[in-house]
Amino acid sequence: xxxxxxxxxxxxxxxxxxxxxxxxxxxxxxxxxxxxxxxxxxxxxxxxxxxxxxxxxxxxxxxxxxxxxxxxxxxxxxxxxxxxxxxxxxxxxxxxxxxxxxxxxxxxxxxxxxxxxxxxxxxxxxxxxxxxxxxxxxxxxxxxxxxxxxxxxxxxxxxxxxxxxxxxxxxxxxxxxxxxxxxxxxxxxxxxxxxxxxxxxxxxxxxxxxxxxxxxxxxxxxxxxxxxxxxxxxxxxxxxxxxxxxxxxxxxxxxxxxxxxxxxxxxxxxxxxxxxxxxxxxxxxxxxxxxxxxxxxxxxxxxxxxxxxxxxxxxxxxxxxxxxxxxxxxxxxxxxxxxxxxxxxxxxxxxxxxxxxxxxxxxxxxxxxxxxxxxxxxxxxxxxxxxxxxxxxxxxxxxxxxxxxxxxxxxxxxxxxxxxxxxxxxxxxxxxxxxxxxxxxxxxxxxxxxxxxxxxxxxxxxxxxxxxxxxxxxxx
Amino acid sequence: xxxxxxxxxxxxxxxxxxxxxxxxxxxxxxxxxxxxxxxxxxxxxxxxxxxxxxxxxxxxxxxxxxxxxxxxxxxxxxxxxxxxxxxxxxxxxxxxxxxxxxxxxxxxxxxxxxxxxxxxxxxxxxxxxxxxxxxxxxxxxxxxxxxxxxxxxxxxxxxxxxxxxxxxxxxxxxxxxxxxxxxxxxxxxxxxxxxxxxxxxxxxxxxxxxxxxxxxxxxxxxxxxxxxxxxxxxxxxxxxxxxxxxxxxxxxxxxxxxxxxxxxxxxxxxxxxxxxxxxxxxxxxxxxxxxxxxxxxxxxxxxxxxxxxxxxxxxxxxxxxxxxxxxxxxxxxxxxxxxxxxxxxxxxxxxxxxxxxxxxxxxxxxxxxxxxxxxxxxxxxxxxxxxxxxxxxxxxxxxxxxxxxxxxxxxxxxxxxxxxxxxxxxxxxxxxxxxxxxxxxxxxxxxxxxxxxxxxxxxxxxxxxxxx
Numbered sequence: 053x054x055x056x057x058x059x060x061x062x063x064x065x066x067x068x069x070x071x072x073x074x075x076x077x078x079x080x081x082x083x084x085x086x087x088x089x090x091x092x093x094x095x096x097x098x099x100x101x102x103x104x105x106x107x108x109x110x111x112x113x114x115x116x117x118x119x120x121x122x123x124x125x126x127x128x129x130x131x132x133x134x135x136x137x138x139x140x141x142x143x144x145x146x147x148x149x150x151x152x153x154x155x156x157x158x159x160x161x162x163x164x165x166x167x168x169x170x171x172x173x174x175x176x177x178x179x180x181x182x183x184x185x186x187x188x189x190x191x192x193x194x195x196x197x198x199x200x201x202x203x204x205x206x207x208x209x210x211x212x213x214x215x216x217x218x219x220x221x222x223x224x225x226x227x228x229x230x231x232x233x234x235x236x237x238x239x240x241x242x243x244x245x246x247x248x249x250x251x252x253x254x255x256x257x258x259x260x261x262x263x264x265x266x267x268x269x270x271x272x273x274x275x276x277x278x279x280x281x282x283x284x285x286x287x288x289x290x291x292x293x294x295x296x297x298x299x300x301x302x303x304x305x306x307x308x309x310x311x312x313x314x315x316x317x318x319x320x321x322x323x324x325x326x327x328x329x330x331x332x333x334x335x336x337x338x339x340x341x342x343x344x345x346x347x348x349x350x351x352x353x354x355x356x357x358x359x360x361x362x363x364x365x366x367x368x369x370x371x372x373x374x375x376x377x378x379x380x381x382x383x384x385x386x387x388x389x390x391x392x393x394x395x396x397x398x399x400x401x402x403x404x405x406x407x408x409x410x411x412x413x414x415x416x417x418x419x420x421x422x423x424x425x426x427x428x429x430x431x432x433x434x435x436x437x438x439x440x441x442x443x444x445x446x447x448x449x450x451x452x453x454x455x456x457x458x459x460x461x462x463x464x465x466x467x468x469x470x471x472x473x474x475x476x477x478x479x480x481x482x483x484x485x486x487x488x489x490x491x492x493x494x495x496x497x498x499x500x501x502x503x504x505x506x507x508x509x510x511x512x513x514x515x516x517x518x519x520x521x522x523x524x525x526x527x528x
Numbered sequence: 529x530x531x532x533x534x535x536x537x538x539x540x541x542x543x544x545x546x547x548x549x550x551x552x553x554x555x556x557x558x559x560x561x562x563x564x565x566x567x568x569x570x571x572x573x574x575x576x577x578x579x580x581x582x583x584x585x586x587x588x589x590x591x592x593x594x595x596x597x598x599x600x601x602x603x604x605x606x607x608x609x610x611x612x613x614x615x616x617x618x619x620x621x622x623x624x625x626x627x628x629x630x631x632x633x634x635x636x637x638x639x640x641x642x643x644x645x646x647x648x649x650x651x652x653x654x655x656x657x658x659x660x661x662x663x664x665x666x667x668x669x670x671x672x673x674x675x676x677x678x679x680x681x682x683x684x685x686x687x688x689x690x691x692x693x694x695x696x697x698x699x700x701x702x703x704x705x706x707x708x709x710x711x712x713x714x715x716x717x718x719x720x721x722x723x724x725x726x727x728x729x730x731x732x733x734x735x736x737x738x739x740x741x742x743x744x745x746x747x748x749x750x751x752x753x754x755x756x757x758x759x760x761x762x763x764x765x766x767x768x769x770x771x772x773x774x775x776x777x778x779x780x781x782x783x784x785x786x787x788x789x790x791x792x793x794x795x796x797x798x799x800x801x802x803x804x805x806x807x808x809x810x811x812x813x814x815x816x817x818x819x820x821x822x823x824x825x826x827x828x829x830x831x832x833x834x835x836x837x838x839x840x841x842x843x844x845x846x847x848x849x850x851x852x853x854x855x856x857x858x859x860x861x862x863x864x865x866x867x868x869x870x871x872x873x874x875x876x877x878x879x880x881x882x883x884x885x886x887x888x889x890x891x892x893x894x895x896x897x898x899x900x901x902x903x904x905x906x907x908x909x910x911x912x913x914x915x916x917x918x919x920x921x922x923x924x925x926x927x928x929x930x931x932x933x934x935x936x937x938x939x940x941x942x943x944x945x946x947x948x949x950x951x952x953x954x955x956x957x958x959x960x961x962x963x964x965x966x967x968x969x970x971x972x973x974x975x976x977x978x979x980x981x982x983x984x985x986x987x988x989x990x991x992x993x994x995x996x
Contacts, residue, residue, distance in 0.1 A: 058647040062633070069635035069676075135631035139692070142597045143648040144621040522599035523554075 055145045059153025060160065063127055067161055076119055080169040083115060084108040085176055097184060097192035104180060105483040108173045113391050113479075116162055120395050121418045124158045124402030128516070129411035137521050147517040151403060155509065158399040163392055170388045174381070195291060195337065199383035199487040200374040201267060203351075205260040207367055208249055210242070217241045251299065251364045252357040258365070262373045264349040267489070271377075272349060290340045291374040292353070298332045299362040306331055309363065312356040317346045332363070340373075377487045386488040387478035393493075393500040397473065398422065400505040404512030408519060428470045431463045472499045543608075544700055544731045545573040545596060550605035552591050552755075565591040567755040568605070573733060573748075575699075578726045580742040580763075581735040583752030589735045590628060592752075593704050596733070597625055609700070621649060624698030628705045628735075630685030634678030638669050638688050641677055642695055649696040656695075662838035663691040666721075682709035690718065697840050701725060702733045707741050712814050719745050724837050743767075776806055 067073045088108055093100040128151070131137040140150060181192055218241050222234070252258045271285045298309065308329045316323030322344060330336045345351045351373060357363050365371055401421055405414035434440050439450035440459055450456050476496045481488050552566040566588040573579045581589040594600040595607060598614035612619045632641055639660055646656035664670040667687035677688060686709050693701060703722070707715040722732050722745045736742050742749055743763065751759040759766060780788070792801055 054650055055648055058644060062636075062644060065640070066633070066635060135627065135629065136633055138594075138597075138599050138627055139625065139631045139645075140648065142599065142620055142623060142625045143645060144617050144619075144650075145648050146617050520600050522594040 056149050056153040056156065059140075059145075059150055060157040063154055063157025064161065066127065067123070067157075072119075072123065073161065073165075076115070076165055077168060079115060080112065080165060081172060083111045084169050085172040088173075088176055088180075093180075095185070095188070097181075097188040097196055100180060100184060100188075101177070101192070101196045101485075102483045104177060105173070106479055108169075108176070109387070109391065109479040109482065112166065112169050112173075113394065116165060116391075116395055117398055117422065118419070120158060120162055120398045121402045121422060122415055123161070124154070124399045125406040125411055125414040125418060127154050127158065127406075128403055129406035129409065129414050132406075132519075132521055133410060135522075141521055148513045151407070151509070151513045151516050155396075155399055155403055158403070159392070159396045162395040162399070166388050166392050166395070170384065174384060194289075195374075196483075196485040197380040198376045198485050199378035199380060200291070200485050201265065201377040201487045201489075202372050202374050203262050203264045203268070204368075204372050205262050205370075210245060210249070213245045213249075214238065214242050217245060246367075250367060250370065251362045252355060253362045254357055254360050257354050257356040260353040260355065260371050262351045262353065262371075264345060264351055264373065264375065267377065268345075268375060269349040272347070285375055287342050288376055289342050290344075290351070291337050292340055293335055293337045293372045293374065294330065295335045295366065295369050296330075296332055297364040297366075299364065303332065303361070309361075310358045311363075312358055314354040314356070315340050315344045316352065317344070318352055335369075337374075374485075377489075380485075383488055384482060386490065386493045387482045389493050390476050390478040390488065390496045390500075393476075393496045394473065396501045397505045397508070400508035400512065404508040404515070407512040407516035425470050425473065428467055428474060431467045431470070435460060435463055435467060469504070472504060476500070542575040543572050544575050544577075544610060545571075545733070546606075546608045547571050547592075547596075548606045550592065550595065550607060551603050552588075552595060552600060553603040565755050566595070566602075569755075569757055571750050571757065571760060573731060575731055576726060576729045577748055578722060578732045578734065578746045580746035580749035581733065581752065582737065582739065582742050582749050584737055587752035588755040589737075589752050590704060591755075593702055593733070593735050596702065597623070621696060622699040624693035624696060624701045626686075626689050626693040626701075626703045626706055628708065630677070630680075630682070630689050632677045632685065632689060632692070635676055637676045638664055638673040638691075641688055642691055645692045646695050651696070659695055659697075659838065659840060662840065663694060666838045666841075667691045683711055683714055686710055687714065690721075694838070694841060698730065700731045700733070702735075704735045705737075706734065707736070707738060712811055715741070716811060716815060721837060721841075725841065728841075 088104055091103055091107065093103050128137075131140070137150075141147065177197075181189060181197070184192060218234075218238055221237060221241065225237075268285060292313075294311075296309075298307070308331050311328045311330050313326040313328065314323060315326065324341050324344065326338070326340075328336075328338055340351075340353075353371070353373075355365075398418075402414065402418045405418040409417060437443070438460070439452070439456050440463075441451040441455065443449065444451055476492065478488055480486075548570050550566055550569040551564070553561045554563045554565055556562045569588075569592065581592060583589045591600060595602055596609060596614055598620075607614050609616075610619050610622060633644070636644060642660040642663060643656055646659060651659065661670070664673055667690055669684065669687055669691070672684075677685060680688065686706070690703075690706065693703070701722075703718075706718050706722075710718060719741065722734065725732055726745075726747075732745075734742060734746060746763055748762050749759070749766065750757045789801070789803075
């Protein structure tokens, strides 16, 4: 381990002696502390945090992402090209130790820079929050400067529902002597079942049952045992975030709808009703009275549609319940931890490329990989459409089906790999006050650093170990 | 193969490096052969040997070194270093390597450089500190330890490079052009160090195209050309001329000289005898001048010289300074041994190895090959003091006084030069300086005119007959 840390120390010294560290520190300070002081917000707590956190954390990720690729490519490729590696590798240190030492050096440098810039962002947030009106400061403290866990209603098993209706319908049609087109019938029935489950007709109601989750139940149990370290969930007001659409195509923009909500444990006296005037097509949050869940952490919400048009709640974003799980500070640190996981992966990519390519080529190749990763939206839209070159307008069939049959599986694989990394969105979570759990951070570490980074590291170390170090030199 | 070098006391039969059928073909991007840098090379290096890889630029010696270190991989053939593959990590703890250029980190200073490499050898902090101090002192960089390597001259970079190669007290030291970029003092010090290391049983591989460096320190050489070994053997075997002998002595009285000449003429034709004053070589003369200048000089902003070899490299605490090895086989006997020695005073005590003398006497017939003296006779000579020229079958310093024509690789051992001429002024100088208290004046370099030997003898006789 001493040898690995020696290489790590060398990477640090190089970063300081070549002034890379200070240049990056100044750039980060300018971009995430100085510039945001000039940013205008809409005067709301949500607007302020959304702008500040999104901008600053994106700037940190982008700036350190590119510098990580550059540094990781340079630290190995330049050592090989300028022949210092010839002197190092003839010492009793394995090539894998050199590689790992450099990786740890780059990642630890990033950790220091992420920590410094994160502290700057945190201080900036506190400073800007003090300028908000008192009402907005309250929202900020309750909804954003917290770490809120969220829970969604348990979705019905649509496949089972569709299958049951489909069987019934096929029997009916077969009895009538009509042979149905099963694919078409399944499509129609799926749409019908979705409509029945997601829409609330005028004068009817829809029940949302939300399991608040194992962590919530754990907190409940801790409280019952009077543990001091438990975040208190009893007596805590929960927040509901809803988004619905109106079935009225002629509804004016910004039109509001009367919504009636009943919350509490069914068939018990612990029930309360709320009336809210809410606009459609946007996320809206309101508070629920405390302690309206049952002993198993189950919350039941009934929505009554008092309007004369049907309202639709999306399956993914229709309704979500939040409760405070942790503090903003710890959440912020975990968020930065996920960003650091991304940077660790980039360090692996850069070092892997420089293990067998010259510095400029390695830098170009690894930055290209980064850009392709950022452009994953193109892959997903192609996969959604089922074609790369589009559909023939007349036949509605893919223009190049043979080509699609080869490329689409590759796209799917690539997207699956990219999503292993992109599934984590600490910037979005932090700016909306969502909790980033330790479990989520651990999963990010496992998926991004160990799995993805490990694949690149294994490839890089294998290539570096096989490389003839005296075959590549530029200064002799 | 005979081993009569003074440094080979520590030499053993243990094979440190074994190379068999080594071939390296560099290929282009498409895998097509581009250049055959090393072609079917075999050699062995034994413990305690100073092994020279000689050859012109591009002959394959550096490629061989890099394959020995695992920096290049052989296309064919087999290499064992300490019984393992060159890529065996643990084996590298026993190797020190000085590359042909300074491949050090330019942003580290001297101390940090040595500390970094000491860490790679897992040396304890106290050991690193101690060795750093000794090495920096040894290579003359202790006064500028906080200057970064990037600011160094080439010679200073070579010095710190040499220090890093020795931080682990290696059993095998591989030096690629170690004197490249060094001033004459630095060159001398490096060669002294090599001898010191060899005396301790360390194995040294020296790759160089500087023939004098290799000749001065190596026991065994291989000569490369075109990727192939063209000659392989001990320097003794390769360079000794068994058809002539040289006797070196302090200035003699005229009567003694006359007797000696007469005795020799009884067995050897007059035109086969040559008499001259040995000259010290330019290196020795230069070192003496610098020594004198240093005695009065102010501080230097560069590297210093004349420092002690690091104690852990000497293996004892009372070894001579870096610049004065315990055994200086490559030094001119009349020349100063170190910067602190007297520059020209001959040693008063002369000892002759009787066995060697016997062997020389027995082999007066040029048709009979000279039997190499047995290795066990070597200790009989006081090697630090002996002034008898053929210590190990050849003069200690050959390059400025070897009377024979240089050999090519294809030549048979050359016959002695048939034309023997005596320089008149030399002869007079020889005769005039019979008084040992009077220093011998070096002959003027421009005095080329020669005389017939018979005339010289007449002149000598007339000089001797002059009344004093």
